[in-house]
Amino acid sequence: MADVLVGVVVFPGSNCDHDTEYAVASFDGLRPVMLWHNEHDLKGAQAIILPGGFSYGDYLRAGSIARFSPIMQEVIEFARKGFPVLGICNGFQVLLESGLLEGALSRNRDKKFLCCQTNIRPVNCSTIFTTRYKEDDVLTIPIAHGEGNYFAPSEVIESLEEHDQIVFKYTDAAGEVTDAANPNGSLKNIAGIINRQGNVLGLMPHPERASEKLLGSLDGRPLFESLYQHILGS
């Protein structure tokens, strides 16, 4: 059977593109294909990942300029057709700026750029990205961001909750959602959300950096496995 192609978008300033490429390539059956921001061709990708980094130097607002790049017009179209799109860190910021996800990410509560391991819990394991997790799993996955403080108006938060669109929350090591375990001030400890249609996920933690034992955690792997299973089944 032919490999499933996963497109990894490369913006000027992306810096997790090769980590993501490496992580994707480590799965049997998945093959990464790099997509340059100036192109319009998704090269047959069956899923798209927007990696972390500082696209366009984070000028103006994180993700705001990347959102208008040529490749993003195709990614937005691809997402609207229902194909899987995953945004990690800066990729999450790009998805919010694109309007594919709701809300915004502002400066971390304590002003610091945070680069550390965090605990998160998959609070919705029925999405196409999380079927390989269990809701009581407490994952160790690193974050590395200065603007990860998730905000949305209260009616948006209510709607996200009502439709089970909150997918990951920051927790303590015991899996409790507490303020002390909230690294950046995100509302409701939100670490990742999905769109209503269920095909576009954005999260601040980096599953691609938690996909190899040497790096201290394998907890990111089930996310890619879930996605692979979904694509095989569809």
Place this chain on the structure above:
Amino acid sequence: MPYTAKIKVTLRQSILDVQGKAVEHALKNLGYGTVESARIGKYIEVTINEQDQLQAERIANEISQKLLSNPVMENYSFELEPVK
């Protein structure tokens, strides 16, 4: 005659402005006891080569909404001046 749009983008009041807070604390530390708050925004000058003021205004509004501000957390305002 072209116009210059002088656009200000500010964080909405409901959004915690951590940069502004740091500046506020620094000003207080400098002894400015009457300083109550500081908030940081962005100032952007855009020259628009349009002869018609209304058209320039329409463009300034459109670019502010589309790219220069994020309506989820920011407000914008602008003044339009003819380029001398």
